[in-house]
Amino acid sequence: MRMVLVALLALIVAQPTPAQSTDNERAIQAFSDQDFDTAERLWKQWAEAHPQSFVPWYNLACSRSIRGDVEGAGEHMLTAIERGFSDLKQMQTDPNLRAFRTTETYRKIVASWPEFLDRRIDTDLEQARKMYGPRYNYTKDEKYRLAFVSAYDTITSRQAREEVRKTADWAIRTVFPDLRDGDEADLDPWVLVILPTPKHFMQWAVQTYGAMPGSATSQLGGAYAHDQKKLVTQDLGSTLRHEFFHVLHWRSQDRLGQRHPVWIQEGLASLVEDMDRTNRGRWEPAASWRTNSVARLAKMNRLIPIDRLVSMSRDRFANNRALANYAESRAVFMYLHDRGKLADFYRRYTETFGQDPTGLTALLETSGEDSAADFDRAFRDWAKGLPEVYEQNSPPSLGIGVVLDISPGDGPIVRQVLSRSAKDAGLRPGDILTGMNGRSVRDLNEFYRVLTGLREGQRVEVTYRRRSRHKRAKVEIVSQRN
Ligand SMILES: [Zn+2]
Incomplete structure (x- = not known):
């Protein structure tokens, strides 16, 4: 029971405001102590303070269902969906909702899920129109279930959409062949992709992360919030590709009912930040400022041992030598890609997720190494030979x-x-x-x-x-x- 709630918490941790996280944590604590009255009171309080959020409503539905009030659970669930809850798998598997799943309301919700999703994106687009006005352009991409809201001229907006499509084609061919399945596609929630003006971007950043110094905002390229199904970016290149890759990866995780560790999420997403057309005419991950740093670390023998990298928490990954963690995770996937093993790895990993969610076992199997130490050696030798490219920190003359x-x-x-x-x-x-x-x-x-x-x-x-x-x-x- 706790696991599912923690998973739900993990969803909102994507972008918590301080008020949300503490209230929800206290409510979850009360809930796990079976003090349902307190939990429900806290969630209702939170719902009032954050009318946009679906999380308290979803959690209220869980509480009602456990207490045997399946009708109440249904009402709360419908509110959660209205406010943007769109994870069908979670609703179908959450043990807290077992009682609710015996109801007619539940059956109806599942049967009309594709319509819920379509309605949701239209509502999102309508809200975006109100917020950004007629100077933005608004387009839907049915194939990848994306709605673009762009402050740019038509040519630039089209270029951004093409960049996304190119990234999707590559990712589906090379990493996520499972996403090709058309039958499941109409159960994938739509995602809103917002390409705002610098001013609107700043407003969004402050609203999402709180006030921060100007330098921090200019370093923030963008983000994808999976709970809101919303991608916002001010950079139409590497950040757009990186964040969009997260969209695809979340789709794959949702279909599989899995939550992958941070090194896999960020390593894979970073892979598409720098792509190039190779001699063979293919568009592939390229050496970049990130691989420059990996090559340097390899030469100094200061790479993070793989068994440590794969078990790093999101917190540690993002706060302790974040650049090295991103760079090395990216390089590990580049290493696999170089050997034509990327798709093999992802398939093997997702098949054996239950036995080893860190991914180390699948990594050793697909790379053909016997132990983590062997992998470290082979990876280091490869990393030393990475070609150096010019970068902003040491520009060429x-x-x-x-x-x-x-x-x-x-x-x-x-x-x-x-x-x-x-x-x-x-x-x-x-x-x-x-x-x-x-x-x-x-x-x-x-x-x-x-x-x-x-x-x-x-x-x-x-x-x-x-x-x-x-x-x-x-x-x-x-x-x-x-
Ligand atoms: Zn990321």
Whole structure:
């Protein structure tokens, strides 16, 4: 019983406000002490203070069901669904709802689940329209069950949708073949993808995480809140891909009824942050600033032993050397991908989840290593040989003849035009760089990564945006201090 509630708690932990977590924790404690009156009182209090949240209503339904009031359970469950509860599997398996599951109301809810989901996304879109107004554009992607709410011009919005589709195609082919099943697809909840203006992004960030210093908001690219089925990002490249990968991974976990540990969730999502077209013409995970750091750690013999990485709590993962944890988890999956074992791993892992939820057993099996120590050795040798790419922290003395700056938005912003060739090409301060050499460039790290391997004197085509006009220009790679 507690397990399920903890799982539910895990859902809201995605983005708790302090008030929510303490109230809910106290209520859950009361509930597990079978002090249902107190638990229900706390949940009702919380529901009043947070009219948007479905969690207290879902939990109230559980409490009512346990106490034998199946009718009350049904009413609360319908309210929970109205407020956005959309995890069918949870409702079908939560032991707290056993009594409720014998009712006609329950049967009706299950039978009309696809309609619930469709109605939910329409309500979400309507609310978004009210909040963001007619200047945003609103589009639905039926295939991937996404609704886009975008502050950008039509071309940029389309590019973002294509980026998402490309990521989905790759992920489903390479990691989640189980998501191809069309029959189950209409039970996948829709997800709202919001690409806001910098101002709206800031408002969302403050509302979600509380007030924070400006620097912290600019470092926050975006987030996916699975409880709300809402993805918000101000970066149309690596963050969009990373967060969208979480969407797919949650779909897979929900269908399987599993909750995967943080290293798998973040490692897989980080994999798609940097992708490139390879010589073989495939779009694949690429070496990046993250693998740079893994190569450095490997050479210093300071990689985190795999048995420690796989058992790390979310808290520790995110707060103690987070960058190294993300980088190494990503690299482990890149290592598997390099060997063509990524899909094998995920299949094997999800099959044996019951025996070893950490994933270590499946990792050793698929990589063919006998022990964690053997894996560490093989992984370290591989990591030492990772190719180095240019990155923001140690930029090369090469460029396209302009000074670029981070811009919260769809690409780095041109601050100053330095070279003759960039001037002649028509680049101006304020232009947003969006691509180079046919590859998309959405932030400075991506720009430097794409610059890797280019030589002084070479001419490249860049794409850029000036307000809602999209342009291209040929510029020369020049030597410059960045
Ligand atoms: Zn993530």
